[in-house]
Amino acid sequence: MASDLQHKPQLAALWARPETLLARLFDHRIAGIATALLALMVFFSFASDAFLSVNNLLNVTRQVSIMAILSVGMTIAIISGGIDLSVGSIIAFVGVIVASAMTDLSLPIWVAVLFGLATGAAIGFGNGALVALAGVPAFIATLGTMTALRGLTYLYTDGYPIYNLPTAFAWLGAGYVAGIPVPTILMLLVGAVAYVVLSRTPFGIHIYAVGENETAARRVGVRVARVKLLAYVACGILAAISAIVLAARLRAGLPTSGFTYELTAIAAVILGGTSISGGQGSVIGTILGALLLGVLANGLTLLNIEPYVLEVVTGGIIIVAVLMDSLKHRKRAS
């Protein structure tokens, strides 16, 4: 998406030359993932009668939304040159906290939700402080929070789920607005905001700058530590949103939820063309990446294929995506 930053011809010019718009859309890495997604959808449409229906497709977007929102947060962390392995554990921790706030403490839904978001922000702040201020490598720092948070979640719940969340809360996971699932709307909202922030605000530009060349960014006066810190806070808040949507869908806070979600999120990010080494990437690509994984899961399920096959196929796709990324880097280096 860094190239998104660069190609922003005036609207009038776009109308005059529609091929510019097309070139922009099919310019870079997004083209690959968009084509792959489309091909997959065409394939499943022919292979299964149930796939191509409004209901099924809306259902896919609902299923994907939790992972997509999580992956958008991961995108921000990875573009900034880091990674956040703790997001799966944040899902469980925040889910349990929010559930407990509504049941044990009988707090109003909106207070519980805000509390959950604040918890996500605080965990992100902790991750960011370790990475940006203490200089701990992101992989290690967030591996630590991942493990510790999972343990805290089990300690707090004794390993038992917290059930019987209010019906009104479940709307966040199961409701519809104008026929569109609420999680789908949340995914689109999160995606739009993240897109604008990353490509059109100084903070977003600084995330790309820090991820590409931290020394250069520091020398020209970008507050590198602050930028990195805020990237993890954003990632924590987005993980908390995912946690809340998941808890609402399950009408429960499960201490086991979100397990290995961080890995699927990384997969969606890489599939979407974001470079694992930082400085390059896009929110749109990531959402397409998450959709691709979701469509794959949905389609294979409809075809009654063993779920283990899905894991093999997903792994294979990730390897191909990373291979293409590193080939691109090699081409650039030469």
Added chain:
Amino acid sequence: MPILELRNVAKRFGAVEALRGVSLSIEAGEAIGLVGDNGAGKSTLLKVISGVYPPDDGELVLEGKVRRFASPLDARDAGIEIVHQDLALCDNLDAALNVFLGRELTRGIGPFRLIDQAAMRSQAKALIEVLEVEVAVTEPVRAMSGGQRQAIAIARALLGNAKIVLLDEPTAAISIAAVEQVLALIRRLKARGHTVIIISHRMSDIFETCNRIVVMRHGENVATKRVLETDRQEVTNLITGALARA
């Protein structure tokens, strides 16, 4: 009144005395060439002037006022800009964003501010045009030539209305063909009234662009010569120590 005066500036790194009492006086509009062998203290001196390191001892006087810079941002606010040897460019961003990095133009209300890409592009274009180098400001800098990259880095320095521009090895990382372009850039900076301080290993860069040469050896300023009153042999002897002082 000199625009910049250094009085007995000293800087130590542990047991290493990088600068041992350097004094120097620079007039506005002058171009000063800083030469010396590796480890002679030129880079440290540049970093003290640009606020990267505060001096352990001595004073930095800018336009008659004693200044103490806590950071490069302080020095920049005071009108001192540095163009680093590696240019400090982000390859993934376009030329305009690189020029404005850390100082983006925005529009909007309160905390809801978006970058003003059109304004940054037109201003970056104008700044680079002054330097008479062709640069497509909407293109990422990754693919640009050494001369173009240097122009972008210098345009960034000019953005803040720099009075003094420090150039660290401006010709070290570029092709021979681009050297002439960069030297022309430096002359244009001078012509526009900027005071310029250049570190270069290439003696010819200094002789072609500067008014005076400051020779550093073992952390000391061993000679300050007018370019017209010296020659390469003398400067080389001063650098190596074959000639103690002049």
